[in-house]
Amino acid sequence: MASSESSNVRVAVRCRPMSSREKAQGCQAIISVEDNQISITDPTETGGSKREPKAFSYDFAYDWTSSQEGVHLDLGAPIVEKALQGYNATIFAYGQTGSGKTHTMMGGGTPDGIIPRLNTQLFSEVQGLTTDTTKCLVTVSYLEIYNEVVHDLLNPKKDVSLKIREHPDLGIYVDGLCELVVKSEADVLTLIEQGGAVRKVASTNMNERSSRSHSCFTIKVEKKTTEELSDGVTRETSLNSKLNLVDLAGSERSKKTGATGNTLKEGSSINKSLLALGNVITALSEGRLSHIPYRDSTLTRLLQESLGGNAQTLMLAAISPADYNYDETLGTLRYAHRAKSIQNSVKCNEDVNEKVIRELKEEIEKLRQQLLQGGGGGGGGGDNEEAAVLQARMDEMLSAQKSSWEEKEKLSKQLEEERHNNVNAAIGQVVSEVKAKKMETMKGIKRLQVQKENLSKKQKQAKADYDKTKSELQADMAQYQKAQTDFDALPPGDPKRDEAEGAMGALLDSIEAKRAILLAAKESAERTRKDARKLDARLTEERAELVASNGLLDQNERLRAAIVAEEREKFQSEKEALVEAAVEEEKRRILEQKEEMEKSADEIREGFLQKEALLEGKIKKLELEGRESDARTEAHMNDKEELENKLAEAEVALDYAQAEVAELRGKIAAKDVEIAEAKSARVGGGEGTDAEGEEARKDEEYKIFKGLLGAFDEERRRFRARLREQELLMQDAVRDMLYLKESNDELRLKLKQAADWDVDIL
Numbered sequence: 001m002a003s004s005e006s007s008n009v010r011v012a013v014r015c016r017p018m019s020s021r022e023k024a025q026g027c028q029a030i031i032s033v034e035d036n037q038i039s040i041t042d043p044t045e046t047g048g049s050k051r052e053p054k055a056f057s058y059d060f061a062y063d064w065t066s067s068q069e070g071v072h073l074d075l076g077a078p079i080v081e082k083a084l085q086g087y088n089a090t091i092f093a094y095g096q097t098g099s100g101k102t103h104t105m106m107g108g109g110t111p112d113g114i115i116p117r118l119n120t121q122l123f124s125e126v127q128g129l130t131t132d133t134t135k136c137l138v139t140v141s142y143l144e145i146y147n148e149v150v151h152d153l154l155n156p157k158k159d160v161s162l163k164i165r166e167h168p169d170l171g172i173y174v175d176g177l178c179e180l181v182v183k184s185e186a187d188v189l190t191l192i193e194q195g196g197a198v199r200k201v202a203s204t205n206m207n208e209r210s211s212r213s214h215s216c217f218t219i220k221v222e223k224k225t226t227e228e229l230s231d232g233v234t235r236e237t238s239l240n241s242k243l244n245l246v247d248l249a250g251s252e253r254s255k256k257t258g259a260t261g262n263t264l265k266e267g268s269s270i271n272k273s274l275l276a277l278g279n280v281i282t283a284l285s286e287g288r289l290s291h292i293p294y295r296d297s298t299l300t301r302l303l304q305e306s307l308g309g310n311a312q313t314l315m316l317a318a319i320s321p322a323d324y325n326y327d328e329t330l331g332t333l334r335y336a337h338r339a340k341s342i343q344n345s346v347k348c349n350e351d352v353n354e355k356v357i358r359e360l361k362e363e364i365e366k367l368r369q370q371l372l373q374g375g376g377g378g379g380g381g382g383d384n385e386e387a388a389v390l391q392a393r394m395d396e397m398l399s400a401q402k403s404s405w406e407e408k409e410k411l412s413k414q415l416e417e418e419r420h421n422n423v424n425a426a427i428g429q430v431v432s433e434v435k436a437k438k439m440e441t442m443k444g445i446k447r448l449q450v451q452k453e454n455l456s457k458k459q460k461q462a463k464a465d466y467d468k469t470k471s472e473l474q475a476d477m478a479q480y481q482k483a484q485t486d487f488d489a490l491p492p493g494d495p496k497r498d499e500a501e502g503a504m505g506a507l508l509d510s511i512e513a514k515r516a517i518l519l520a521a522k523e524s525a526e527r528t529r530k531d532a533r534k535l536d537a538r539l540t541e542e543r544a545e546l547v548a549s550n551g552l553l554d555q556n557e558r559l560r561a562a563i564v565a566e567e568r569e570k571f572q573s574e575k576e577a578l579v580e581a582a583v584e585e586e587k588r589r590i591l592e593q594k595e596e597m598e599k600s601a602d603e604i605r606e607g608f609l610q611k612e613a614l615l616e617g618k619i620k621k622l623e624l625e626g627r628e629s630d631a632r633t634e635a636h637m638n639d640k641e642e643l644e645n646k647l648a649e650a651e652v653a654l655d656y657a658q659a660e661v662a663e664l665r666g667k668i669a670a671k672d673v674e675i676a677e678a679k680s681a682r683v684g685g686g687e688g689t690d691a692e693g694e695e696a697r698k699d700e701e702y703k704i705f706k707g708l709l710g711a712f713d714e715e716r717r718r719f720r721a722r723l724r725e726q727e728l729l730m731q732d733a734v735r736d737m738l739y740l741k742e743s744n745d746e747l748r749l750k751l752k753q754a755a756d757w758d759v760d761i762l
């Protein structure tokens with residue numbers, strides 16, 4: 001857990017060179033700078049002697065010889081280092097209008113001010129830091145507070161004012177302010193230029209490009225470092241920092257600035273917020289811990305964290321060296337001196353999510369170690385589950401974190417078009433306002449020129465009258481001198497003396513009258529000269545105004561053209577990229593198709609040849625098989641025929657055998673009868689011997705017949721068996737024949753198909 005440390009607001013005072021206007025007015029320098037001390041002398045004299053100078057010491061003090069680079073190295077450079085270590089920082093420039101705040105913060109081109117230099121340094125360091133394991137995301141935002149209302153300078157929407165809010169984790173933030181992801185120093189410079197063009201500027205007598213609003217340019221840096229721990233655990237450290245670079249509108253006195261109308265209203269709003277800032281500074285410098293009046297103005301609300309909160313803060317006080325600005329400069333020096341005692345409480349910022357992720361990972365690592373050591377308090381399974389839950393939570397958070405980076409980049413890209421349109425419209429608005437003002441200035445110049453011409457005519461006429469009166473006076477004086485000489489020549493008591501005296505008196509009266517006329521003419525000429533000088537001064541101012549308006553118009557038109565060109569270029573390059581990608585894709589596809597076609601053509605050719613060879617072989621084989629099958633069918637047919645013959649023969653033989661058996665049976669039956677007769681004759685008494693002989697012979701015959709019958713029976717059985725055998729053979733032969741016939745038909749079909757190349761018979 002990062003602990004906070006207290007850090008005082010540091011204060012730098014910079015005195016600019018005497019301006020040409022101040023020089024022209026004959027202003028005297030009342031500032032001297034030595035080491036870190038600034039002395040100011042009161043130019044009003046009391047009793048003939050000047051007052052003692054008042055001295056103030058600061059953290060840094062610069063006189064008019066200081067360089068932009070030197071100021072940046074002291075004030076801007078350390079802040080970049082701190083930002084990359086995760087510390088917030090704020091620089092706010094305070095001072096009378098025209099004292100050099102914008103010059104120090106932004107610069108007038110080359111050399112540049114703190115913000116562009118800080119930007120260069122930041123990107124060079126970010127580039128040096130970026131590795132496979134360390135990545136940085138830089139975003140910028142730019143706002144202004146104009147008449148107490150917050151406007152987005154990077155996405156200026158008409159009549160939209162943004163609200164300042166407070167969040168327990170995010171702190172003070174501006175709701176809806178666009179944050180753009182920037183990849184390079186050039187990106188930032190473009191945005192600064194665009195925002196600067198939108199910023200409200202109006203001419204006052206004190207400063208031709210006086211800033212009428214407070215502006216805050218914020219750079220956020222997120223640095224993520226991934227570290228592989230043992231056992232495949234990854235630790236991710238994320239450092240976040242916010243750099244607020246605030247250019248306050250100048251404090252002013254309406255009498256001095258000559259502000260009227262809107263400009264006067266702006267001035268009072270500027271002064272009100274600066275007064276509120278002063279009150280906050282006073283409260284904090286007195287060590288108050290509560291009831292700090294941050295809510296008294298939008299400015300103090302925005303700077304809340306920078307004054308007494310978590311930020312290293314630097315106040316840059318800008319002053320003029322001229323005696324004419326004594327009161328304002330003394331006020332700024334006192335204000336700045338008070339700010340020195342404000343204490344902030346700064347800490348290194350770790351992203352809340354990231355911190356949890358890191359803690360989760362460490363917890364998982366701890367659990368793993370416990371499990372490895374067979375520990376886990378007997379609840380090993382429980383720890384495993386817990387580890388899995390933690391791992392899931394961690395993955396979820398990691399992906400949320402990743403998507404938030406991606407989301408930022410995506411959002412920033414999506415905003416571009418809308419933003420460009422709004423910036424263009426806002427610059428267009430500024431351009432038309434400046435054009436209207438330019439017209440007024442030109443009319444004013446015309447009026448002044450007419451006045452000047454009238455004045456010079458009047459001067460010429462007055463001169464002619466003067467010269468005439470003067471020569472009349474001279475003539476009167478010469479006449480008087482002559483009258484005096486004539487009078488002196490008259491002897492005392494001469495009656496002509498009275499007449500001459502009267503003439504001389506009349507001449508004296510005329511001389512006196514002419515003298516008075518000449519004196520009045522001289523005074524009037526002096527007044528006219530003064531008027532002419534004033535007219536000249538106003539003409540110079542108006543002409544300078546015209547030059548400034550032209551410059552502003554040129555700059556804004558250039559900027560608008562740049563935005564349009566950038567859009568066109570972006571569109572063009574997007575289009576080109578698309579066309580290029582499409583062409584590449586088409587080429588790749590055609591190449592793939594060609595290769596595929598070549599491959600398949602080869603394959604087809606190869607397959608065709610293989611098939612051809614195989615088919616030929618198959619046809620030959622089939623033809624052979626067909627022929628063999630035919631031969632086998634033929635043989636079977638022969639066999640069948642032979643068998644049929646044999647069957648017929650066997651049947652005939654059987655019939656014959658049956659007939660013989662029947663005949664023998666008849667003979668046997670007849671013999672039986674004869675034997676029975678013979679037996680009965682022998683039993684009836686006849687001669688025994690003859691009868692016995694007969695019986696024996698018949699017995700003998702009977703036996704023969706019986707034997708013959710047996711032999712016939714045997715033969716009949718054999719015939720039957722053969723018949724049966726032949727029948728079975730016949731059946732087999734018929735089956736074989738049918739099969740052969742079928743396979744013959746099949747072979748013929750296949751042969752036909754093979755010959756027609758129709759079917760892949762492989």
Ligand SMILES: Nc1ncnc2c1ncn2[C@@H]1O[C@H](COP(=O)(O)OP(=O)(O)OP(=O)(O)O)[C@@H](O)[C@H]1O
Pocket residue numbers: 015016017019064095096097098099100101102103104108207209210211212248249250251318
């Ligand atoms: N250190 C410096 N060296 C040279 N010129 C300077 C310096 N500081 C300021 N100037 C010039 O003085 C003029 C007024 O400066 P600048 O616009 O910075 O004043 P400001 O304090 O920002 O005014 P405002 O509050 O009205 O915006 C500009 O022309 C600027 O170039």
